[in-house]
Amino acid sequence: MNIESLFLAPIYLPLLAAALLVSAKAFGQAGKTMDSMAFLIGLILPAVCLALLKPAIIAHQSVETVIGAWDTNLGIHYHFDGLSWLLIALHLAISIPVFLYSKSNPSHRESFSIIFFIQCASVAATSLTADLFNLFVCLEVMGVTSYVLIASSDEDGSVLASFTYLLFSATAMVFFLVGAFGLYRVTGSLSYALISQVKNSLTGADLIVAQMSLTLIVVSTLLRCAVVPLSGWLVGAHSKAPHAVSALLSGVLIKIPLFALIRLLLLVTASERIGSILAWAGGVSAAVGILLALREVQAKRLLAYSSVSQIGYVVAAYGLAIEVGLESERGALLIASSLFYAFCHAVAKALLFLSIGTATDALGTKDLSKARGATASLKGSGERVPLTTISYCIALFSISALPPTLGFWGKNMLTYLAKGHGSAYLLTITSVLTITAYLKLSVLFLPSKRPVVVMKTQSYGAIHASYLVLGLLLLGGGVFALPFKNFIITLLLPLGAVEASIMGYSAYSELAKTFLTLMLALFLTAISTNRYCKRLLAKFPVPKARFADLFFGYALALSVMAFQLVR
C-alpha cells in the first residue's frame, strides 16, 4: 500500500460499503450483520487509515497525485495534506456517532445507510480534490445526498425544505459551471495549480472575465456554507430533516466546502479582497443568526438559526486569515482557530441536535412555549440514566464557551485573535446572545408540573453510545485544547502557513471575561422573559424563505464580490 492508496481510502471504502448494501438490499440479504459490516468497512477502516497517515502529516508531507496515474495535466489532481486529513477526521468524528444514532430509528432502512455512505465518500473527495470540475461533481454528489436525506423525514414540510434547497443550490451550481467555463476558456486548464499560474499573469478583458468566473465559483460554493445573504435555505432544511441528518448537515457539511475552497483561494491573487468581504459576512451572519434564533419558539429551528450564527465565527476568522495572508503569524493563527472552532461547533451542534431531537420526540412537541419536563418524559420512555440531559448540558457549555469544554478555548481564542477588526465586535455581542438563546432552549429540561406523557418506549443503547463519543470529545478536547491547537497549526504548514504561537493570551483573563459574559446573558434572559419584551420580540417580521428573496440574496452576494474583485 503506497500513500496514495491510503489517503484515497476514505473515498473508496465508504463506496464499497454502499455497494455492498445496495447488493444486499437487492438480493434480500439486508440485516443487522450487513449493517455492522458496512459500518466496519465504511467508517472504521477509513479511521484506521487516517491513523496510519498521521506520521506523514506530522512530517509536513503534502502529496499531489493524479487519479488513475496519468502523467499529464488532463487528469484529475488530488491533493493530500494536513488540511484534508483534518477535514476527513472531523467528518468521521461526527459521522460515526451519527450513524450509531441513526440505527436507533427503525424508519431509517438500508437506503438511508446507502446514501449516508455515499455522502461520506463525497465529503472526503471534496476535501481532497484540486480540480475545478471535479469539485463541481463532488459538490453535486454532496448536494443530491443532502436533498434525499432531508426529504426522508416523514413530515411534509421536509419535502418543501428539500425542494427549496434543491432548486436554489442546483441553480447556483449552473452558475458554478459558467464560472468553470470562463476559467477554462482563459486559462486552458481545470487544475487549481495551472489555473492560478495562468490567471495571475492575465491582464485587461481576460482578467475581468477570470475575476467574474472566480466570483461565480466562490459564491456558489459559499451557498453551501450558509453565510448570511445565502442562508435562507438552511433553517427549513436543517430543522425539518431527521435528527441524525440535521446533526450531520449542521455539524459538518456546511463547513467542508468552505475549507475545500481555500486551496483555490490561496493560489490566486487578489483573494485578500474576497477575504475582507468574508470577514464582514461572517460577523453579520453571527449577529443576524443569533437575533433570529432569539425570537424562535421551535426547538430545532432555534438550533438551525444558531448554526447560521456559529458558521459566522468560522467564516469571519477564515476571511480575516485570507485577508492578512497565511505568511503572517496572525493569519496562520486565525486560520488554525477557524478550523479549531469549526471542530468545536461541529461536535457541539451534533450533540445538541441529537439530544434535543431525542428530547422533543419523547415530549411529542417542539414548541418551546409549551414543552417542559423532558427529563421525566425520557425516563418514562425507557431511559434509565439521564444521559440525554447530561449531554445536552455539556453541549450547552461548549457552545456558550464555558469551561471546561472545548468551546471555551475555541471561541475565546477566535475572538481574541479577531480583535481589531470590525466584525470582532459583532462576534463579542453574539457570544452574549448565544448564551441567552440557549438558556431559552433549556426550558425543555425544566421540571414540569403536568403528568408525564409517554409517547413510546424504545431502547437507548445506540443513542447513549453516540452521546458518549461526542460528549467525551467535548470534555477531552477541553482538557487537551492547547496541544490540539498546536497540532492544527503544525498541520497547516504545507498550505504555506508559518509556525506561530499565540502571544499574550491567558486563559485566566478569559475566565473573568467569560464570567462577565455569562452575567450579562443571565441579565438579558431575565429581561427577555418579561412580558413587554416578549411582545416587542414578537413584533419582528418572521423571515420566510421565499424564492425571490433567496435569489435576491444570491445576486447581492455575487455583485458585491464581483465589484470588490474587478474594481
Next chain:
Amino acid sequence: MIIERILIALLFLSGFAAIVGMRNIIKKIFGLNLLNASVVLLFILEGSRIGNQAPILDADITNMVDPIPQALMLTAIVIGVCVSALSLALAVRLYKATGSLDIQVITERLQREH
C-alpha cells in the same frame, strides 16, 4: 459568432428568470432545465470553434474539435437529468400533500398545518 453567444445568453437568462419569477413549481423545474441546456450548448459550441472534425482518431484526422468540453458536458447532462428527476418527484409529493402547484399556496398550506 456573436449572434450564437447572444442567443445562448438569452436562453440562460430566460431560464433563470423562470426559476426566480414563476410561481408554478413545474415551470421552475423547466427553467432549471433551460439553464442547464444553455450551459451545455455554450461549452460544446465554444469548444468546437478550434476544429471541424469529430474527435475520433481516424487515420486522416488533422483538425478535430476539443473533446474536453464534450466529455465534461456528458457528466453535467447526467447530473442535470438526475437533479430534475428528483425535483419532479418532490414536486409530485408536494402536489399530493397540498393539492397545488403554486409555490405560495404550498408554503401557506404547509405552514397552516403547524
Next chain:
Amino acid sequence: MKKLELIKIVITVLLCSLLVVPIILSNHSWPTHARNYLLANAQSDTGATNTVSAIYLGYRAMDTLGETLVLLVSVTGTMAILVKLGKEQTDEETTSFSLTPEKRPTNRLRTHLLETVASKLGPIVLLFGFYVMLYGHISPGGGFQGGVIVASAIVFLALGTEVKSKLTSTFVLSRIESLSFLLLILASISGVFFESGFFGNPIKSASSLSANFIILLNIIIGLKVGTSIAVMCIAMMGGSHDH
C-alpha cells in the same frame, strides 16, 4: 407587496446577467493545447480511438464515478418518494400506463397498435443499445449513451404484451443494477492492489485489446445506467411489483 416582489425579481435577474453575460460573450480564443495533446497521445495512453471516451473513462474517470453516484442517489430517492406515494394512493391505477392485462381496457391510451409496435421494436433497440455500449471506444457512443438506449428498449418491452420478458420486472433489474454498481466500485479499487493506484488500469497487460479497461467500464456503466433508468421509468408508469 406584489410590486416589491417584481422589483426584486428584476433586480436579481439584472445583477446576475451583468456577471454572466460578459463571460458568455468573452472573445478569448479557445485553448488548444489539450486538444493537441490528445491528438498525439490519446490512443497510445488509453487505447481508445474515441477521445471523448478516453477522457470520460480514462483521464477523468473520477468525474464519471461521481456522476454514477448522483444517478444512484437520485434513483434511490425518487423511488423512495414514488413508492411512498404509491402506498398512499390507489385510485390513480386506472390512468397508469402499464397495467395488468385485465385492467387494460379501462385505459384509452394503451392501444393495441402501441403494444404491438413496442414489443416488436424492443429487442431491436436492445441490440442497438448493446452495440453502442460495446463500440464506445472506437465510435461515437459509450456506456452511458448505450445504457440509455437499453433503458428505452426495456421500457418498450414493458409497454408491449407479445413478448413476456423477465427483463421488465423491477426485481430482476434492481439486482443487475446493484451488481454492476458493486463491479464498478471493485474495478476502480482493484488498481490499489495492482500497483496502478485508485482507478488505475489493473488489467493493462492482461489482454491484447489496448482499450480493455475502457471496454470493461463501458459495459459496467452501460448496465448500471440502463437498469437504473429503466427501473425509474417502470416505477413512474406504476409497474413496480416488489414493494
